Amino acid sequence: MFTFPSKRATSVALAATAGAAALSFALVTGTSATAAPPQSVSGSPEGAFSRIADFYGSYVDAVYDGDGSTADRLRSFYLSPPLRQELARWEEANHANGVLRAQNVPLQWKVTSTGSGTGKTNATVTLTWGGGDTTQVHVQADLKTKKITSITG
Template identity: 80%
Template sequence: MFRLSKKRVTSAAVAVTAGAAALAFAVATGTSATASAPQSVSGSPEGAFTRIADFYGSYIDAVYEGDGRTADQLRAFYLSEPLQQELKRWEDANHANGVLRAQNVPARWKVTSTGSGTGKTNATVTLTWGSDTTEIHVRADLRTKKIVSITD
């Protein structure tokens, strides 16, 4: 059986205690935790809000990598057919990506729930472009979990 030395166990305990103290300080002061704090992402295939976040994360990755085939497949899977047609018209008129409402790819993204009602769930997608941000309002159908609306 593998055993850690007493010195190594003590070092690990000190590191864990220091990390917990840094996190407690960050929470108490309203600052962010240290870079060594673990990150997590969670979701559910049953939730329409999770589907919005999953779509934007995957879609931005595909566009960033220049993988148009995957981007098209993601649109086909996550977006309702009427929205796909609406985006095509918007893109033809605006010469930009209708999902991102831009001609390039954001450096960062964040999806925030803005509530649910009348069979729909709503979210705001915040896209960060260097020092600027834009917001996109997205709506998904709770039953089908398809994204049905993307607006500025």
């Protein structure tokens, strides 16, 4: 006498069939059977730390693209006037870009918060260069004005 398979056996068979179908699809289309999660970037115009990250992302893009006028406008918007003057002196003495502390343009950047206190927020910007070498720049921004007030490193 014929008996129906158990629910568990049916579930296992269906799962195996679905898995085989997904693997077949992946092989035919050349895609992975497991997808990586999508990347995301977020920030807020209200946070000084977000402003540091926004500045470095935009500034590196502008310098990489050779767009000096955009880089200058970004400096005017994000950097305090005293810091812009300090960077001009540093660049004259060191013949390098004071924001990046280098003559070249990094291929990647990462901004990491190092805390806030006494009205300031602090971050470390890690710049990755061709060949994988990295350097770090320490950045401070005013919590009230959200302007970057210090770049050292």
